[in-house]
Amino acid sequence: MKSDVEISQETVMEPITKIAEKIGIAEDQIEQYGQYKAKINFDPTTEKANGKLILVTSINPTAAGEGKTTVTVGLGDAFNELHKKVVLALREPSLGPVMGMKGGATGGGYAQVVPMDDINLHFTGDFDALTEANNTLAALIDNHIQHGNQLNIDPRQITWKRVMDVNDRELRQVVIGLGGRTSGVPRQDGFDITVASELMAILCLATSLPDLKQRISRMLIGYTYDRQPVTVADLHVQGALTLLLKDAIKPNLVQTIEHTPAFIHGGPFANIAHGCNSILATQAALHFGDYAITEAGFGSDLGAEKFMDIVTPRLKQSPDCVVVVATVRALKLNGGADKHELNTENLEALKKGVVNLKRHVEGMQQYGKPVVVAINKFATDTEDELTYLQNYVTNDLKVTGTIINSWAEGGKGAVDLAKDVIEACERPAEFHELYNDDDSIEDKMAKIVTQIYGGDGIEFSNKAKTALKRIKKLGYDQLPVCMAKTQYSFTDDAKQLGAPENFKIHVSDLQLKLGAGFIVALTGKILTMPGLPTHPAALDMDIDEQGRITGLF
Structure with missing residues (x-):
């Protein structure tokens, strides 16, 4: 089987102007980045x-991922097979995981968005612009302190961190300002990965350039010596930061291997942020397509919950159908199978692991919209395993379960799933919110933990209790909660697989994200700056004299 990058490189792409014309995007709305990429003025x-x-989510993944984007792309291509006007809305890949372990975010096999190598490597520069804007703000904060500190900012209470789009554990904790009086005020600082920056969340939640500027002005950057909040507006630099993002806010248009239009824009991680592509990209897909297919990061306990509780109120439209992606291999892992033996038939582990799928399906059903299960087929799955899983979904979970094979067959491998999703979209269903704005922070988090994770409640560290009191005193307790949690488990312990019971989520800290408009709850050992694995993917990548890339998945 050819590698993903080889399949991508052999694809004969259509000019992006033709892709835009296909869905009714006017010529004056297109800003081309070469022949096959464009930004859209929308x-x-x-x-x-x-x-x-249509929202695509999944069960808890294995470390290698379970092909959620492959299913999303294949489903879009299947809609094309059925002559439906469909547009995809996806997240942009982060270079950290691309060079690390997780890989890119462009699908795989014959269900990919292209040009795959460009999308995974800088693309149209959105992440670079976000990194520069984030670090410009950091420099302006320290410069303000260096030149008199008129705002009385306490350097020990600066909450704004620098970022890089690289997995670099060495930068989690640093000391800056060394070298004497002309080199700044020494203080402890740290780096996050770019996708964890609040600016990334803001870019994905903003509905216009003025809204982006307003959100940036509200961003909290720290506190004064007398514990009063300091925002970007106090520094009067919201205009400069917005200027750096004037192009990044525009959705990017590309295509799949089968020429399905796809907006790829924004990329917050779902384990440390809200995990969904931009609202502007989703709105554009909804406008230019009769069907818009989008995906949320990681499992439904993370990305999909945040889509429902954070994105949907701002999008002002809820999903008509939720697709939960499941794989035999991930369910076997959740049932106790050895991670090195997932390619071997193991019905016993599969039968134990399906409780993980059950909890994900039931969690999504709480929002009131139809749920369909997509069983993403891998070459190592046996007929007995696939048959058992499909029967379990149909007979035990009482939802439609469809086997999909888009990795090998493209859109043709997902036609049955597309038909099931179309049927589900026509069912009358009312959206149910999980919690209300006026619920307390504790109640919001408790509802997420008990109704989505299946746990018993929350335990706050002393640091989190202090942060909770401060948030309430400042009057921001009406904001929604963005849980920062491991993607591998319903709990905050990555080793607790399956569907654990009788557990609590341990909150280590609460962070105000006033521009994004939510409160981040850090749980367990979640890190906002990942590290690289023993064998980073970068070790296998190369480029030859003709510019041909190899090893990019």
């Missing part, structure tokens, strides 16, 4: 969205 206040919205 104003949702003047364009009405009429499409059906």
Whole structure:
């Protein structure tokens, strides 16, 4: 079997102008980045969205991922096979995981968005712009302190960190300002990965350039010596930061191998942020397509919950159908199988592991919208395993379960799933919110833990209790909660697989993200700056004299 990058490189792409024309994007709305990429000038206040919205999520993944984007792309191509007007809305890949272990975010096999190598490597520069804007703010904060500190900022209470789009554990904790009086005020600092920056969340939640600027002005950067909050507006630099993001806010248009239009824009991680592509990209997909297919990061306990509770109120449209991706191999792992033996048939482990899928399905059903299970087929799955899993979904979970093979067959491998999703979208269903804005922070988190994770409640560290009191005193307790948690388990312990019971989520800290408009709850040992694995993917990558890339998955 050819590698993903080899398949991508052999694809005969259509000019991006033709892709845009296919779905009714006017010529003056397109800003081309070469022949096959473009940014779109889209104003949702003047364009009405009429499409059906389909959200793709998954069970808890293995470390290698379970092909959720492959299913999303294959489903879009299958809609094309059925002659439906469909547009995808996906996240952009982060270079950290691309060079590390997780890989890119462009699908795989014959269900990919292209040009795959460009998308995974800088793309149109959105992440670079976010990194520069984030670090410009960090420099402006330290410069303000260096030149008199008129705002009385306490250097020990600066909450704004620098970022890099690299997995670099060495930068989690650093000391800056060394070298004497002309080199700044020494203080402890640290780096996050770019996708963890609040600016990334803001880019993905903003609905216009003015909204982006307003959100940036609200961002909390620290506190004064007398514990008063300091925002970007106090520094008067929201205009400069918005200027750096004037192009990054525009959704990027590309295509799949089968020429399905795809907006790829924004990329917050779901384990440390809200995990969904930009609202602007989703709104554009809803406007230009009769069906818009988007995905949320990692499992439904992370990305999908945040899509429902954080994105949906701002998007002002809830999903018409939720697709939960499941794989035999991930369920076997959740059932106790050895991670090195997932390619070997193991019905016993599969039968134990399906409780993980059950909890994900039931969690999504709480929002009131139809749920469909997509069983993503791997070459090592046996017929007995696939048959058992499909029967379990149909007979025990009482939802539609469809086997999909888009990795090998492209859109043709997902036609049955597309038909099931189309049928589900037509069912009358009312959206149910998990919690209300006026619920307490503790109640919001408790509802997420008990109704989505299946746990018993929350335990706060002393640091988190102090942060909770401060948030309430400042009057920001009406904001939604963004849980920062491991993607591998319903608990905050990555080793607790399956569907654990009788557990509590341990909150180590609470962080105010006033520009994004939510409170981040850090749980367990979650890290906002990942590290590289023993064998980073970068070790296998190369480029030859003709510029041909190898080893990029």
